[in-house]
Amino acid sequence: MTGFMNILLYIQIALCAPCLYRIIRGPSIPDRMVGIDIFGILVVGICGIISVITEKDFILDIGIAWVILSFIGTLTLAKYLGGKKLNE
Amino acid sequence: MNDMAAVILISVGVLFNIFGCIGLLRLPDIYNRLQAATKCVTLGCCSILIGVLVHFGIGGAGFRALVAIPILFFTATVAAHALVRGAYHFGTKLDKRTVKDDYREAVK
Amino acid sequence: MRYLAIFILSMIFWLLITFRFTIPNITAGAVASAITAAIFGRYYFHNVYKFLQPRRWYWFTVYLVTFIWACIMANFDVAYRVLHPAMPIRPGIVKITTTLRSEFARTLLANSITMTPGTITVDIIGDEIFVHWIYIRSDDPARYTKMVTGRFEEYIKKFAE
Known part of the structure; x- marks a missing residue:
């Protein structure tokens, strides 16, 4: 069973490649930001699978903190794109 | 039994993530890409977290995974709204297959 | 009343993600929830009785x-x-x-x-x-x-x- 979980972990990590492709080759700046946003969500899945494999639960805390920080970063970048102040 | 259910849920989550990433590569413009990627990846990660909850059972780690699910839903959807609005105001063109655009006269 | 509602919600959230019921942990959670309620209390939940x-x-x-x-x-x-x-x-x-x-x-x-x-x-x-x-x-x-x-x-x- 652990071997199968390891394969799932490798697939989940390999899924970061399309996001990186989008970040590097994206035709415009908003495309790159979409890549960053999706990358931040994928990391939570990686944290969950690692916590199941290693039986340690503090990794889930890292996932929660990561999703909140990624949300703040995406929101800041999106507001910068729209040309508005942060409190609007 | 619990382990089997957890593995099935996590496999389904990874499968949804794969669909989302294929959408990120294939679809033609930013709005369609954002749609496919946000929906599939968010539900895939929620499925993985439910698998983690089933694996650890009711307890500290299980509740942690349960709390992460609504956080993930709200942050992903709000970030998607902000990104799509920012991209429109930035001036990103819609794809040439687009048939309707009501938003253009509203922002004028 | 609004402040109390957001305090209770923050406290439940804290207890769920830490899940240790010792005295120092609960005290730290209460202090953090009180600060959160004092800052953000006036923005949310204009009619608290709807929860009931x-x-x-x-x-x-x-x-x-x-x-x-x-x-x-x-x-x-x-x-x-x-x-x-x-x-x-x-x-x-x-x-x-x-x-x-x-x-x-x-x-x-x-x-x-x-x-x-x-x-x-x-x-x-x-x-x-x-x-x-x-x-x-x-x-x-x-x-x-x-x-x-x-x-x-x-x-x-x-x-x-």
Whole structure:
């Protein structure tokens, strides 16, 4: 069973490649930001699978903190794109 | 039994993530890409977290995974709204297959 | 009263993610929740008594079940469009009108539209919600309003207004 979980972990990590492709080759700046946003969500899945494999639960805390920080970063970048102040 | 259910849920989550990433590569413009990627990846990660909850059972780690699910839903959807609005105001063109655009006269 | 509601919610959140019921842990959580309530208390929950009506909780459960079902359907829809060789898309931005009044209900409606099949909310101006739709199935405003919002609008109106 652990071997199968390891394969799932490798697939989940390999899924970061399309996001990186989008970040590097994206035709415009908003495309790159979409890549960053999706990358931040994928990391939570990686944290969950690692916590199941290693039986340690503090990794889930890292996932929660990561999703909140990624949300703040995406929101800041999106507001910068729209040309508005942060409190609007 | 619990382990089997957890593995099935996590496999389904990874499968949804794969669909989302294929959408990120294939679809033609930013709005369609954002749609496919946000929906599939968010539900895939929620499925993985439910698998983690089933694996650890009711307890500290299980509740942690349960709390992460609504956080993930709200942050992903709000970030998607902000990104799509920012991209429109930035001036990103819609794809040439687009048939309707009501938003253009509203922002004028 | 509003401050008390947000204090209790923060405290429940803290206890769920730490899950240790020792005296120092609970004290630290109480201090952090008090600071949160003092800063953000005036922005949320203008009518706290709504939490105490069982009818609203019933409609909230109905809404949640419908929402989860719509999410799963949305994923199969996206998978079909992405894996199909010809990519059957017909995208566009449509304008729909809402009758919801409160900010919280509108946020929930926008989030529901984002997670349901093929639609994402772009902006809300006044009473009008602008929705990017991946496959426009109808050109008649009355029909597509019904297709996009579905039954979410009436459920949200019953528990959040």
